[in-house]
Amino acid sequence: MAIYLDFEEPIKELKEQLEKTRELSEKDQIKGDISSRTKELEGLIEETTKEIFTNLTPWQRVQLSRHPERPYTLSYIEAITDGNFVELHGDRTVKDDKAMVGGFGMIGDQSVMLIGQQKGVNTKMRQFRNFGMANPEGYRKALRLMKLAEKFNKPVVTFIDTPGAFPGLEAEERGQGEAIARNLFEMINLRVPIICIIIGEGASGGALGIGIGDRVLMLENTWYSVISPESCSSILWRSWDYKKEASSALKLTSEDMLSNGLIDGIINKPLGGAHTDPDAIFGIVKKEIQAHLGKLMKTKADKRIDQRIKKFSAMGVFEGKK
Amino acid sequence: MGWFKRIKEGITTPSQEKREIPEGNWYKCPECNHVLTSLEHAQNYWVCPSCQHHERIGAGEYFALLFDEGKFRELAVNLTSGDPLEFVDTKKYTDRVNSSMEKTGLRDAIRCASGTIHGEKVVIAAMDFRFIGGSMGSVVGEKIARAIDYAIKNKCPFICISKSGGARMMEAGFSLMQMAKTSAKLTQLSNAGLPYISFLTDPTTGGVTASFAMLGDLNIAEPKALIGFAGPRVVKETIGKDLPEGFQRSEFVLEHGFLDLIVERKDLKDKLALIFKMLS
Numbered sequence: 001m002a003i004y005l006d007f008e009e010p011i012k013e014l015k016e017q018l019e020k021t022r023e024l025s026e027k028d029q030i031k032g033d034i035s036s037r038t039k040e041l042e043g044l045i046e047e048t049t050k051e052i053f054t055n056l057t058p059w060q061r062v063q064l065s066r067h068p069e070r071p072y073t074l075s076y077i078e079a080i081t082d083g084n085f086v087e088l089h090g091d092r093t094v095k096d097d098k099a100m101v102g103g104f105g106m107i108g109d110q111s112v113m114l115i116g117q118q119k120g121v122n123t124k125m126r127q128f129r130n131f132g133m134a135n136p137e138g139y140r141k142a143l144r145l146m147k148l149a150e151k152f153n154k155p156v157v158t159f160i161d162t163p164g165a166f167p168g169l170e171a172e173e174r175g176q177g178e179a180i181a182r183n184l185f186e187m188i189n190l191r192v193p194i195i196c197i198i199i200g201e202g203a204s205g206g207a208l209g210i211g212i213g214d215r216v217l218m219l220e221n222t223w224y225s226v227i228s229p230e231s232c233s234s235i236l237w238r239s240w241d242y243k244k245e246a247s248s249a250l251k252l253t254s255e256d257m258l259s260n261g262l263i264d265g266i267i268n269k270p271l272g273g274a275h276t277d278p279d280a281i282f283g284i285v286k287k288e289i290q291a292h293l294g295k296l297m298k299t300k301a302d303k304r305i306d307q308r309i310k311k312f313s314a315m316g317v318f319e320g321k322k
Numbered sequence: 323m324g325w326f327k328r329i330k331e332g333i334t335t336p337s338q339e340k341r342e343i344p345e346g347n348w349y350k351c352p353e354c355n356h357v358l359t360s361l362e363h364a365q366n367y368w369v370c371p372s373c374q375h376h377e378r379i380g381a382g383e384y385f386a387l388l389f390d391e392g393k394f395r396e397l398a399v400n401l402t403s404g405d406p407l408e409f410v411d412t413k414k415y416t417d418r419v420n421s422s423m424e425k426t427g428l429r430d431a432i433r434c435a436s437g438t439i440h441g442e443k444v445v446i447a448a449m450d451f452r453f454i455g456g457s458m459g460s461v462v463g464e465k466i467a468r469a470i471d472y473a474i475k476n477k478c479p480f481i482c483i484s485k486s487g488g489a490r491m492m493e494a495g496f497s498l499m500q501m502a503k504t505s506a507k508l509t510q511l512s513n514a515g516l517p518y519i520s521f522l523t524d525p526t527t528g529g530v531t532a533s534f535a536m537l538g539d540l541n542i543a544e545p546k547a548l549i550g551f552a553g554p555r556v557v558k559e560t561i562g563k564d565l566p567e568g569f570q571r572s573e574f575v576l577e578h579g580f581l582d583l584i585v586e587r588k589d590l591k592d593k594l595a596l597i598f599k600m601l602s
Contacts, residue, residue, distance in 0.1 A: 165532075167552030167560050172570060175580045177531030177551035184505035185537055204489075204498060205532040205551070212502055226489045226498040226529070236411035236491060250494040251407045260406065262495045309506045313467060315499040316460030317406035320398075 005063050007052060014045045056221070058247040058256075062229055064221040065200045069275040071282070072132075073116030073159040074101060076199060079282035080289070081105035085114065088148075091140035094174065099130040099166070100138030100210075102145040104154070107289060113149035115142050115210060116159030119200070132201075133166035136179035139209045143183050146190055155193040155293055158210040163228060165206030180209040187212035188312070189305060193296035195289060197267070198222045198254075214308055215292045216263045218254035219281070224263065225252035262315060351375050367587040376544050376587055378524060380426075381433035381448035384483050388446060388591050394437035397445070398468045401461050402429050406496055415492040418454060426452045430461040431486065434469040436476070440595040442602075445473040448483040451525075457490035458530055463500030466534065470507040479517040479598055484535040487553075488528015501533035508537050517601045519594065522572070522581070523547050540582045540597065543572040549581075 004012040018041040025034045056064070064070075077085050085105035089096040102115035117134060120126035134142075142158075149156050165176055187194060187210075196213035202224030218224060227235075232250060233242035251257070254266045267288050269281050296304065349363040350356070356372035363370075367387060368377040386392045402419070409415040423429060431453040436445045447469045449456045466482065473480040489497035511518055520538025522531075524547035531551050535541075543549060550557075550570040558565055568574050572584050585593050 165551065167556045169557055169561050169565070169569070172550050172552065172557060173578050175536070175578065177549075178536040178580050180532040180551070181501075181505065181534070181536040184502055184533055185509055188502075188506045188509045205501060205529055208498060208501055209532075212505075224498075225494045227491055227494075232411075232491055242411075245411075249407070249409050249411060250491075252494065257495055260495060262499055309510065312499060312502040312506045315503055316463050316496055317404040317493075318401050318460045318464055319404050320401035 003067070003069055005060070005067065007060050007063075010048050011045060011052065014041060014048060017041055018045065057244070058223075058250075058253050059229065059244040061221045061253050062201075062223050062243075062247050065223050067275050070200055071275070071278045072119045072121070073161060073199065074118055075278065076159055076282060076285060077101075077103075077105055077114045077116070079279070080107055080286045081114070088145060089141075091137040091144055093140060094137040097130075097135050097138030097141055098128055099132055099134040099162075100142055102142060104149075107286065107293075110290075110293065111152075111154050112289075112293075113145055113154050113156045114159070115145055115156065116199075117162040117206075117210070119161060130166060132162045133164055134162065134206065134209075135166050135168070135171045136174040136176050139165070139176075139179040139183050142210050143186055146187065146194075150190055150192050153192060155195070155297065156190065156213075157289055158194070158196045158213070160196060160198045160202050160207045160211055160224075161200035162203055162206045163201050164203040165209065177205075180205045183209045184212055188308060191301040191305070193293060193299075193304060194308075195292050195296075197285065197289075198224050198263075199285075201228075203228050212308070212312070214296050214304055215265065217265045217267050217288065217292075218257060218263050219267050219285075220254055220269045222254060223247070223252040224254075224257055225250045349377075369587055374545060374586065376524065376546065378451055378485065380452060381428075381450045381483070384448045385433070385435055385437070385446065387587065388439055388481075388594070389435070389437035390439065390441065394435040394446075397434040397436060397472055398465050399429070401464055403459060403461050403493075405492075406460070407492070407494055409492040409494070411492075418492065422453050426450070428453045430465070431456045431458070431490075432462045432465050434465050434472075436472060436478075439591060439598070442595070442598055443476060443478040444481060444594075444598070445469050445476070445478060446481045446483065449485040449530075451485045451487075454490060454492075456486035456530075457488065457497070458486060458500050459490035459493040459497050460500065462490075463503045466504045467507045470511050473516060474511060474514045477514075477516065479519065479601070480511055481519045481521060481594065482534055482538075483521045483523060484526040484530050485523045486526060486528070486530040486535075488530055498529065501529050504534040505537065508534060512539075517598065519597065521590075522549050525549070527551065527553055536580065538582075539601075541580065542593075543575065543581050543584050545572055545584055545586060547572045549575045 024030045087103040101118045105114045117132045118129050119132035120129040194213035196211045196216045198218040229243040229247040232246040257263045349360045351370040353375040354373040368379045405416050432449045434447045518539050520535050520541045522543040526535050526549045575581050
């Protein structure tokens, strides 16, 4: 059974009608030709889908970014590399963080270091993956793998999908803040190309911890901001009920982030969200990575780093002498 | 079983009503209730002589404390917040900024200045918690960036005194990217071979901890400062248990390996001078 979000109700109803019509016809309870009726319904479904998905509110996009049927990092990696992927584990200090995955994979003829937060596909796996919330060792594992890629001159691609870095007691003891800070510092100076793609949720420092790249791209229906709409609501409105207002105020959609110059591009998805046609989105993402890598790998490392520093240094809006 | 049950714990007078001593004349330590004149308190570096509680102080106080004869040249004075997102929650962001400016006389949550410590040139960026919780938005990021540029140009050490709740929500994505921006500038300082001392004071949390505050060549903290990524309330909610005594305080953070040393305010200037001498 497909899962529908609240604002997708009209689509769900139409699809159920269509199914029912077909069912009844098979059982001979409707006499005659149903093709005109099914055609009409199919047309309506397409129209309604288009209408809903071209007018999405920021909060609806946040909901889509968390859709339980969305593909997660390992599905992207598996599809993009045609299964030519070797997962590598551990930060060499504390443990292997299951919320952060990574390893070498082949994209066409190019060997690439692929890294990302991983969410679980069912209740048991969600716990195993800690809901995609990495501990410090996750960020340190990611950094270890990036350094490995640098050593062998392989580009890095990161997939960002996290509700935040894990705010646990042990995470604090082991220096969550230091781990993220270290990654920012090291990624700025990494001598190989870095592409970062937000494939779901991009929450705050937990996302940015693997988010410093020559190209930072967002899939269409994802979000990226300094805080989740729920937490923003609870802090600024002192209530959990203003998540819709908060999602609008935060300007966290891909379009807003692009128009504010905080990301480099948007990857458009098939109508209806990534979960409706994963294979199509895998193909699009693969092409995007190849196109960007092609350009980035022609640039010299020093120049690339210089451009990276300039790009992030230029971010910010203030009044006063430039 | 007793006959009586104390339903309300302790004395319940709100603290505002309790404070009958006119402000400005006397200081009462919130930790040990020791009372002294405000002048004595200031002369003791705003530290309680009885329990060593380090009261939160502003950027100006740190400048007075550290720069020789209290003399300094302020950098990038005129920068103030824009409102790139036209952010409105229960209040307009621009109103928050304006009322903070009026209340504190500050332009934003940080001041940067150059001057000398025991005759040696340094650049200091000092955050101020009174301005929207010392939160980091575009102005804080840009001022740190310019202070670092100034340090590189003048080949002198850079000190950042952190005191912040983290990134400023009202500038959302822009605030988040100040973490990247400040870290990027610090790589330039590092590549120029210049020292960066991160001085963490109460409180230093969120996006500030997860960027420049934890990136010092030396990370130094004031005693008992709250230092962490997630705030204690969030951690408590996550684990569903009470937090251990001293959790996320300087001494705890040092024990876990993320601070080089803890320095009392009165010793700070001499200690910094000594460290710079050893590094040069």
